[in-house]
Amino acid sequence: MRKRLHIWVAGRVQGVFYRAHTVEIALSFKLTGWVRNLPDGRVEIVAEGEEQSLQKLLAWCRKGPPLAQVAGVESREEPATGEFEQFALRA
Template sequence: MRECYRFIVSGRVQGVFFRQSTADKANSLGLDGWVRNLPDGRVEGMAAGTPGALAELRGWLDEGPPAARVEGVEWVAAGELHGTGFEVKR
């Protein structure tokens, strides 16, 4: 079964390799989707895949890469996501 979630991560999450680290983690879990910086300093993304892989990504987002300081993660069920692989959007 495939699920899709939209996430927004707040805190010190830009300029600390958060997007690339998220893409690396998501790709290692076999997830599809994307991640990008928002103008207000947060990071937004969408991820689709199995419930177990999504739960693992959700847990990882709570911490992020070593230089990040995550203050919060919004995680909301979303509609369909088309495409394969996980990419960093600029």
């Protein structure tokens, strides 16, 4: 059963290729959705897929890519909509 996870990541997560790495990781876990930078310095992620893959993505978000310094991760489950065909970077 597909699920949706909405994630916000705080810390030094902009300008460190966090979004690009998130796309690679999400695609490797066969997830769909998107990732974008927020004006307040956080990164926002919406991902849909199997529970186990979403949990792997969430665990990765807590570490991030090598240059990132993650200070906190918030997440919430939401109803999956199936609206995404792939995982993409949003402006």
